[in-house]
Amino acid sequence: xxxxxxxxxxxxxxxxxxxxxxxxxxxxxxxxxxxxxxxxxxxxxxxxxxxxxxxxxxxxxxxxxxxxxxxxxxxxxxxxxxxxxxxxxxxxxxxxxxxxxxxxxxxxxxxxxxxxxxxxxxxxxxxxxxxxxxxxxxxxxxxxxxxxxxxxxxxxxxxxxxxxxxxxxxxxxxxxxxxxxxxxxxxxxxxxxxxxxxxxxxxxxxxxxxxxxxxxxxxxxxxxxxxxxxxxxxxxxxxxxxxxxxxxxxxxxxxxxxxxxxxxxxxxxxxxxxxxxxxxxxxxxxxxxxxxxxxxxxxxxxxxxxxxxxxxxxxxxxxxxxxxxxxxxxxxxxxxxxxxxxxxxxxxxxxxxxxxxxxxxxxxxxxxxxxxxxxxxxxxxxxxxxxxxxxxxxxxxxxxxxxxxxxxxxxxxxxxxxxxxxxxxxxxxxxxxxxxxxxxxxxxxxxxxxxxxxxxxxxxxxxxxxxxxxxxxxxxxxxxxxxxxxxxxxxxxxxxxxxxxxxxxxxxxxxxxxxxxxxxxxxxxx
Numbered sequence: 001x002x003x004x005x006x007x008x009x010x011x012x013x014x015x016x017x018x019x020x021x022x023x024x025x026x027x028x029x030x031x032x033x034x035x036x037x038x039x040x041x042x043x044x045x046x047x048x049x050x051x052x053x054x055x056x057x058x059x060x061x062x063x064x065x066x067x068x069x070x071x072x073x074x075x076x077x078x079x080x081x082x083x084x085x086x087x088x089x090x091x092x093x094x095x096x097x098x099x100x101x102x103x104x105x106x107x108x109x110x111x112x113x114x115x116x117x118x119x120x121x122x123x124x125x126x127x128x129x130x131x132x133x134x135x136x137x138x139x140x141x142x143x144x145x146x147x148x149x150x151x152x153x154x155x156x157x158x159x160x161x162x163x164x165x166x167x168x169x170x171x172x173x174x175x176x177x178x179x180x181x182x183x184x185x186x187x188x189x190x191x192x193x194x195x196x197x198x199x200x201x202x203x204x205x206x207x208x209x210x211x212x213x214x215x216x217x218x219x220x221x222x223x224x225x226x227x228x229x230x231x232x233x234x235x236x237x238x239x240x241x242x243x244x245x246x247x248x249x250x251x252x253x254x255x256x257x258x259x260x261x262x263x264x265x266x267x268x269x270x271x272x273x274x275x276x277x278x279x280x281x282x283x284x285x286x287x288x289x290x291x292x293x294x295x296x297x298x299x300x301x302x303x304x305x306x307x308x309x310x311x312x313x314x315x316x317x318x319x320x321x322x323x324x325x326x327x328x329x330x331x332x333x334x335x336x337x338x339x340x341x342x343x344x345x346x347x348x349x350x351x352x353x354x355x356x357x358x359x360x361x362x363x364x365x366x367x368x369x370x371x372x373x374x375x376x377x378x379x380x381x382x383x384x385x386x387x388x389x390x391x392x393x394x395x396x397x398x399x400x401x402x403x404x405x406x407x408x409x410x411x412x413x414x415x416x417x418x419x420x421x422x423x424x425x426x427x428x429x430x431x432x433x434x435x436x437x438x439x440x441x442x443x444x445x446x447x448x449x450x451x452x453x454x455x456x457x458x459x460x461x462x463x464x465x466x467x468x469x470x471x472x473x474x475x476x477x478x479x480x481x482x483x484x485x486x487x488x489x490x491x492x493x494x495x496x497x498x499x500x501x502x503x504x505x506x507x508x509x510x511x512x513x514x515x516x517x518x519x520x521x522x523x524x525x526x
């Protein structure tokens with residue numbers, strides 16, 4: 001993705017020009033994407049639906065202002081649903097669980113102060129790219145059933161195994177076999193409008209470019225469905241499970257009653273502290289990975305401070321827990337939607353949080369007219385941009401050492417989840433790092449019975465087996481020079497292998513000479 005052209009002024013700072021041209025429209029798009037995800041994740045977690053909205057609002061309004069990232073978007077994460085659901089069940093009440101959310105935020109602030117945020121720097125770029133491509137494929141696969149009108153799984157479910165023993169593939173087949181004609185019509189026209197608007201209209205008119213295609217898709221979905229209610233009732237999408245389902249309070253006091261607070265006595269419960277620590281670790285890992293991914297997506301290639309991100313997430317989780325919200329993390333899906341909608345600064349995420357709060361307070365009934373089929377189309381297009389064919393071709397061209405960890409990460413994320421997929425990708429990447437070091441750390445050249453064993457670079461325990469093999473292959477009666485001048489660091493295990501060889505060398509009438517190969521041993525001297 002090429003960086004967009006800089007407008008006059010500062011394109012990298014919040015400004016009125018950026019707000020009206022980029023951040024405002026982008027924040028609106030993220031709001032439309034985040035709304036059903038917040039509700040779906042709360043539903044899957046066994047928590048009140050409004051708790052998902054609270055987490056989205058906190059992620060948008062609070063964390064965006066505190067985080068150093070300009071484009072990352074935070075909110076409730078699908079990856080925490082299993083942990084949250086199990087924690088609520090084990091703790092006995094949602095109010096007790098909120099105490100764990102508050103404590104998790106405190107732990108995250110401590111982690112940020114201790115500067116543990118650099119852990120994501122050790123994830124190879126091929127794994128990060130695999131994570132983005134894998135998430136893109138998962139988005140597409142999981143949104144296809146919603147586009148066909150099958151909404152048995154909650155919006156925001158990204159696990160391969162679904163409810164009732166189904167999986168992602170069987171859900172797609174079932175949605176095709178029992179599609180809803182009205183949902184297919186809404187999804188088809190929405191996709192056509194989105195592709196036409198972004199691919200043709202927005203490119204030809206600077207004025208129309210200010211109107212994001214996803215907003216038009218939502219308006220089309222609402223308008224078309226209401227038209228079908230009058231002109232073709234058989235196609236009308238009327239079932240609540242196929243529409244956005246916001247709580248609709250009848251008064252301000254009823255709206256405020258949806259905010260809950262943690263039980264004070266729960267802070268003395270050891271199980272609450274255990275849950276809080278688990279939440280802090282998992283949420284921090286997801287946030288750091290999402291932050292690394294957002295920096296890869298940022299067209300300006302800005303680098304976000306990870307320790308500041310941890311502290312911002314910690315503050316967000318403290319506030320979310322205090323007023324009845326789910327745990328918050330940085331989320332790749334919403335961040336991707338933010339980037340592809342043209343966001344420039346953190347104001348887009350802030351606007352999405354403001355819109356979430358305002359819409360749930362002022363127009364929940366209107367938003368409940370939105371078909372999930374048109375929102376699925378928006379996410380499918382976002383997913384395609386994350387996992388384009390060009391990305392796979394470019395990674396393949398870089399060779400097995402880059403492509404295999406990349407594709408392993410993609411497949412692992414599809415069939416497991418984000419953290420497991422990244423872990424599997426890291427293991428694959430580590431294998432190729434070890435393999436590369438194994439084959440290039442040492443060279444042996446010979447002339448008659450004179451041998452030169454040279455360390456080409458730093459040597460660690462992974463090179464121990466190769467070193468043993470090369471030393472054992474040296475014939476009796478030889479003279480060996482071991483040259484460590486190119487290695488700045490040699491692991492103790494390597495010195496022990498050399499020492500063992502030196503002890504046995506006299507029995508094979510081998511003489512050993514060292515060149516800049518230093519050790520604390522009595523045997524090996526430079």
